Amino acid sequence: MSSPSARLWPYIHRHRRDVVRGLTCALVATAISLISPWILKHAVDDLEQGVTAGKLRLYAALMLGVALVGGVFRFLMRRIVIGVSRVIEYDLRNDFFLHLERWALADFQRHRTGDLMSRATNDLSAVRMMVGPAVMYAVTTVFLFVVALALMFSLSVKLTLVALIPLPLVSLSVKRFGDAIHRRFEQIQDQLANISAIVQEALTGVRVVRAYRQEASELARFRQANDEYVARNRRLVQLQGFFYPSLAFFLGVASLLVLWIGSREVIADRLSIGEFVAFTSYLAMLSWPMMAFGWVTNLLQRGMASWKRMLEILDTAPSVTDADAKPLAPGFALRGAIEFSGLTFGYNAQPVLEDISFRVEPGQTVAVVGPTGSGKSTLVQLVARVHDPPRGTVFVDDVDVRELPLSLLRGAIGFVPQEPFLFSDTLAANIALGADQGADAWEERIRWAASVARLDKDVAEFPHAYDSLVGERGITLSGGQKQRTAIARAVMVDPRILVLDDALSAVDTYTEEEILQRLRGVRRQRTALVVSHRVSTVRDADLILVLDRGRIVERGTHNDLVARGGAYAELYRKQLLEEELASS
Template sequence: MKALWTLNPYFWRYKWLLLSGVFFVLLSSAFSVFPAVYIREAFDEVAAAISGQGASNTERSLDLKHALILYSALILGLSIIKGLFTFLMRQTLIVMSRHMEYDLKNAIYAHYQKLDLAFYRRNSTGDLMNRISEDVSRTRMYIGPALMYTLNTAFATGITLFFMFSVDVKLSLLTLAPMPFLVWCIYRVFTLINQRSHAVQAQQSAISTLAQETFSGLRVLKAFGLEEEQTERYADSASRSFQQNERLYRVNALFMPLMLLLVGASTLIAVWVGGQGVIEGRLSPGVIAEFIYYVNLLTWPIASIGWVMSMVQRAEASMQRINDFLHVEPAIQNRAEARVPEHIRGEIVFENVSYTYPDSGIQALKHFSARIAPGETIVVVGKTGSGKSTLGLLLNRLMDPTKGRILVDGLDIREWDVDALRKAVGTVPQDAFLFSDSIAENIAFGTLEADRSLVESYAELAYVAEDVRGFPKGFDTVVGERGVTLSGGQKQRVSIARALIKQPPMLVLDDALSAVDTDTEVNILSGLRERIAGVTALLITQRLSCVHLADRIYVLDEGVLVQEGTHSSLVQVPGIYAELYTLQNPDA
């Protein structure tokens, strides 16, 4: 139960809903028991009338009629009051569980966003989604229904047993004899249900993953003509899901017959033993009806013990999974007195920076040192895996250097407020990710001041406005999941417009134009050169078509800065840069 203790602060936050719920459970349980007394008295009145005791037949009939009307009204009134308190019980405890579910999901989501890239490399997206959805839902079942039924079982059982034993101890003990066996059977059934439910959910996840991969890679499947084979794979997975569901339904089918059998056994005992008590004169006939009512009243609370135990076990496992991630400390955090500079010039200094990826052990940068003056444009080139993209990730402080430090305007970026630093750097990553929203909203992402005219002006700057206006809905076109409705080049240009509209003092373009043709790339970068005057720009690329825009060029090889200079100087010196230039410009 230790994992569930982490929910205590949430219970304290909603303590008044919790206390109110407990109070309403007590009242609901009490008013559910009281009708039994009036049922007994009503049956006794009928038995007395049938036996012919007391007044004349006419008077007995009239008195019986009045008595039954009175008892019916009392029972109906108590049932209405019980229903009211049951409603209030659910409105407090279940609503409290929904509030806590909402808070827990928000806490997990906020924590996810604080975690570093290494965490996301170690954990799959599906697992992250499952913990914030399925695991939180299972935890809510403990917070709400499990808690509610536990309280209801405790109060209802306690009050009912008090009434039963106050009437007759022997009859109470014999009537309750099958109940422990009922609890054990229900627990075993629900344990099997949980085990088979997990198997069903696992297979359902496999089906969903297969379907998602199929739809995402549909072009590849069609290109290789493998639609039938993939359909057979899906049918095979669906067949396994059907078999798992069939095993689950067979166990589910045991629940109600088993419960009715054991309830019937308790009812039979109440009638048999109670009937003997009536014959002996020890009990009144109404006691039999009263105990049948008690048996039915106790059935669900006692049967729910096994269900509640199962829910608690599942919630414990789910909360442990949630805590595993909530207890991960973000590698990138603000220091106690993080600074937010009022004015940012954009000077960037790398001092002996090294970085080794923790999971793979690959050293991406080795003792890299450089100074970029405010407003300077630097082009970083090198072969694949030379560490170019790592520079952009470190500057954005998506990860911290293993050794060395990075300074912006003379201040170590670890002293900066993380949000302020990232807002100061406009970044276009290699993977041009777009949200499933309109093109205008994607461009305006990250700034609250952007109106339509500003969005369109930056779309013009990124050479994507003409393409967008060609769509039926123009800038209101929804791009679909991950921008699937746009070409690779269009996505990259929308990403550039999104980065520039923030008007950042520093800009990182990480191979941001790899999907556009060379002429378009030159046009875009030439236009940028005019518009980003005064902006410190870091252009990371493998293509050398933009090098004429650079104030300086850095050449990386296996994480080491091997060459530095202008295009005209580097092309004349034997080395990696000259090799790349010759390969890309064979006629030069």
């Protein structure tokens, strides 16, 4: 892996023309600012020969002209360089988000959302400060420093050497403080990410916080993190509080020496007053680069620290990719046969599924039942490669799923997860999420999908029907309504494979029966994987798998399993009893 700065280079290189233009303006602006003391020198020496109004006007006009032209270039420099830094920030932000979009579920489980958000905002802005203002000031500072020094040498070698006496101390303190500032800034960014994560969790989980009256403890948790953030900032400020005054002190010492020795030079007539004036104004100009030097190193170090934090994310390759994908014949479409062959799978060392083998033909329905934690969700997720199964264990149409391009595989699957997620958008947009936008008879399809999911009854009562906003800033749907929206979404994409992971758990049995009836019509041409804890949902399946602690303990049709008198028959008996009790 190349160095962090090398990783940033392509982003800068892409805008090299603007970068060159901007930095040229910076050099020109700095060069022009160096002219003023020279004019001053001539003015002072010339005026000694006799002051006239004409001379005064001339020198004043010259100084004004130089300041104006310098101002124009300074304006251009800022506009171009800061503008480029914004564009680079834009590119980086897009790439960062794009990278996250490719991540698999497992990758997100290793990072808190708030932490990721902090890297995408706070750290990114520190990186921008580095590629924009910091680079701009670094260039002008170094240039100003070198040229001013050369001019000072040309005026008086002796005085210049005197002025440089404190310089080693300056670089020493920049080095010493710079490293510490870098470390402390990294700690601050970490803590900022931590705060973001705490806020994000508290806001997302606001219902739980309220229900369990955790406001005080959440507040305490936040306050503690916030205190820590302030403490870390204080530690940084403490350093900076030493750093800047110490630079100013070294400069003061230099000025003092120059005044002392310089005035003697003037008295001894080895230096004209004009030269002395010019010399001191160059020295004053040097004080800015020395201060800026500290500030710029600070920005560069902050930027680097933040860029490394962003790279940590950018270098985490998605754990599920198309790396093993085989090229497919043009027009290849999945039919929907699913096969598991001796699959053993675990998230960590511990296997969650063991020795799973079964086969579903296109159009058939397989149901999976079993207690919570027996691995049902894991099993159906492996078909869509939410996690990657081991090679040679899960096949769709007799092709290892790892060899199928993700977009093809997932495009063929309508997945209704156990916990549906709705976006802050209209109901119609949520239903049509994965479908080709604006296809023929678009709205009709949405209505049809909603009616299959038996959502149509509810929609009639929403304020703006299908245009009602749902999610964070819209109406709040009940658990069952959310589940049915998710089913409509899955039906909408016209999937070859329909996966329902306990997708009807929050729907009453009567509505469930209606939905199943309608889905059966849809399901006839599709393969379905149905997870449920209700016998009523699975009894019509072509094959029922009973999972227990990751193993298939029974398999067969409803009638087979009832006749066997095992775990399934027991479950069935219990549920019949419950139904009788409920209806009596």
